[in-house]
Amino acid sequence: MLEQVRIVLVGTTHPGNVGAAARAMKNMGLAxxxxxxxxAGVFPSEEAAARASxxxxxxxxxxVCASLDEAVADCRLVVGASAxxxxxxxxxxxxxEAAPRLLAEAxxxxxxxxxxxxxxxxxxxxxxRCNALLHIPANPAYxxxxxxxxxxxxxxxxxxxxxxxxxxxxxxxxxxxxxVEAFFxxxxxxxxxxxxxxxxxxxxxxxxxxxxxxxxxxxHDEVSLLRxxxxxxxxxxxxxxx
Amino acid sequence: MLEQVRIVLVGTTHPGNVGAAARAMKNMGLAxxxxxxxxAGVFPSEEAAARASxxxxxxxxxxVCASLDEAVADCRLVVGASAxxxxxxxxxxxxxEAAPRLLAEAxxxxxxxxxxxxxxxxxxxxxxRCNALLHIPANPAYxxxxxxxxxxxxxxxxxxxxxxxxxxxxxxxxxxxxxVEAFFxxxxxxxxxxxxxxxxxxxxxxxxxxxxxxxxxxxHDEVSLLRxxxxxxxxxxxxxxx
Numbered sequence: 001m002l003e004q005v006r007i008v009l010v011g012t013t014h015p016g017n018v019g020a021a022a023r024a025m026k027n028m029g030l031a032x033x034x035x036x037x038x039x040a041g042v043f044p045s046e047e048a049a050a051r052a053s054x055x056x057x058x059x060x061x062x063x064v065c066a067s068l069d070e071a072v073a074d075c076r077l078v079v080g081a082s083a084x085x086x087x088x089x090x091x092x093x094x095x096x097e098a099a100p101r102l103l104a105e106a107x108x109x110x111x112x113x114x115x116x117x118x119x120x121x122x123x124x125x126x127x128x129r130c131n132a133l134l135h136i137p138a139n140p141a142y143x144x145x146x147x148x149x150x151x152x153x154x155x156x157x158x159x160x161x162x163x164x165x166x167x168x169x170x171x172x173x174x175x176x177x178x179x180v181e182a183f184f185x186x187x188x189x190x191x192x193x194x195x196x197x198x199x200x201x202x203x204x205x206x207x208x209x210x211x212x213x214x215x216x217x218x219x220h221d222e223v224s225l226l227r228x229x230x231x232x233x234x235x236x237x238x239x240x241x242x
Numbered sequence: 243m244l245e246q247v248r249i250v251l252v253g254t255t256h257p258g259n260v261g262a263a264a265r266a267m268k269n270m271g272l273a274x275x276x277x278x279x280x281x282a283g284v285f286p287s288e289e290a291a292a293r294a295s296x297x298x299x300x301x302x303x304x305x306v307c308a309s310l311d312e313a314v315a316d317c318r319l320v321v322g323a324s325a326x327x328x329x330x331x332x333x334x335x336x337x338x339e340a341a342p343r344l345l346a347e348a349x350x351x352x353x354x355x356x357x358x359x360x361x362x363x364x365x366x367x368x369x370x371r372c373n374a375l376l377h378i379p380a381n382p383a384y385x386x387x388x389x390x391x392x393x394x395x396x397x398x399x400x401x402x403x404x405x406x407x408x409x410x411x412x413x414x415x416x417x418x419x420x421x422v423e424a425f426f427x428x429x430x431x432x433x434x435x436x437x438x439x440x441x442x443x444x445x446x447x448x449x450x451x452x453x454x455x456x457x458x459x460x461x462h463d464e465v466s467l468l469r470x471x472x473x474x475x476x477x478x479x480x481x482x483x484x
Contacts (some may be wrong), residue, residue: 020388020391023387023388023391024387024388024391025379025387026381026384027381027384027385027387027391028380028381029380029381033309054384055384055389094402096402136398137267137398137401137402137405138269138270138271138377138401139268139270139271141259142268142269142296142297143269144269145265145266145269146262146265146266146295148391149262149265149266149269149391149394152387152391152394152395153394153395153398156378156379156395156398159379159380160336160338160379160430163379172331175449191474192470194471194474194475194478195474195477195478196470196471196474196475205467206258207464208464208467209467210457212456212460212464216454216455216457216458218454220449222454225447225450225451227274228432228438229438231438232433232436232437233436233438233475233478235437236436236437236475236478236479236480237478238478
């Protein structure tokens with residue numbers, strides 16, 4: 001579905017931003033880039049290619065259109081980025097709200113996210129071509145993201161939404177409760193043997209150690225390692241009469 | 243809380259990335275930037291200032307450190323970015339998973355997110371200084387984000403979490419990175435003293451113990467407790483000639 005999401009850059013003036021946007025798109029699995037009336041020399045350009053790094057395939061496929069209408073003509077959902085919250089009474093979505101809606105529609109055909117000029121963004125007229133506005137939450141004192149950074153955040157949210165909840169990482173084998181309890185018994189014996197724990201009053205100390213080692217969720221191999229250390233310490237302790 | 247989240251850039255080679263990272267930070271409300279051993283000419287530099295755009299206050303406050311240890315010494319939670327999923331079995335968090343954890347701890351003092359070199363990232367040794375790894379979900383065929391873009395995505399998730407997360411439950415005071423490193427040094431000495439660790443080949447064993455005790459995120463009082471046990475064990479060990 002990610003390949004059905006088009007990124008449209010309107011009136012871009014810095015070639016580096018085109019390249020960086022292409023890289024951000026490819027990093028997140030997007031591939032469809034359209035430039036509307038870029039400033040002369042912006043695309044194609046050496047600087048765009050340099051900043052794209054390994055994403056030159058995205059640049060090679062990119063198309064240039066004369067108008068926003070042309071760029072989004074086949075799209076069923078068009079969202080326009082706006083750093084300022086305009087007076088126009090359009091629905092405003094964060095990237096997190098927009099991503100699942102874009103993907104749901106992308107199952108049926110192309111959709112677009114439109115980003116405006118570096119200095120001035122999209123005009124009200126352009127925003128009024130959109131189904132909804134995209135607003136990236138930001139520091140109110142300094143809300144305007146670099147163009148490629150805004151593309152990055154949006155593409156990241158699209159990928160997160162496409163992945164759904166990531167599968168839990170494969171973890172090493174946890175110790176069983178019985179193994180952990182046997183470790184605690186061994187720990188208590190060893191602490192008595194080395195003279196750190198008073199067997200007449202073990203309660204608080206062992207409780208604190210239990211809290212630590214239960215919190216970490218010991219692995220099978222870690223129990224063996226820790227018990228090896230305890231055995232080495234016990235060997236040094238003076239023999240006591242039982 | 244966002245101002246307690248430190249962004250640490252290790253070995254940065256492109257001045258533009260420092261400036262773009264500062265802008266991304268300020269856009270999201272972050273302010274604490276530390277550079278560890280940047281390449282000569284990277285900072286301060288005209289290119290960094292130009293790319294920072296209006297975020298020159300973040301650059302003006304940025305500090306340069308000689309080592310990662312120095313940069314994170316006062317931090318209670320340190321997360322290291324890794325594009326590749328390394329063989330080292332550390333916990334791996336997405337930015338969305340890491341953000342609320344960082345903010346919960348930031349309520350009480352500095353925390354850090356560490357980003358590595360543009361070409362090679364963080365070394366395994368540097369990652370082993372961290373409590374957890376940060377992995378930005380990405381296209382497996384092209385997973386490596388530009389440095390400033392990785393900072394942007396992370397800072398965005400921090401802002402989203404700051405806006406949405408209720409205040410964290412009161413947690414006991416975590417140990418600082420410097421306290422934890424001092425514990426590891428003490429642990430290694432004690433293991434040598436009791437004859438468990440061969441000082442000629444300490445690597446794997448200490449790495450496994452680091453992984454365990456960094457994963458649990460030791461509290462200040464727990465470090466004292468564990469070091470008390472180590473001191474008791476050392477007292478029993480036969481004196482060795484230095």
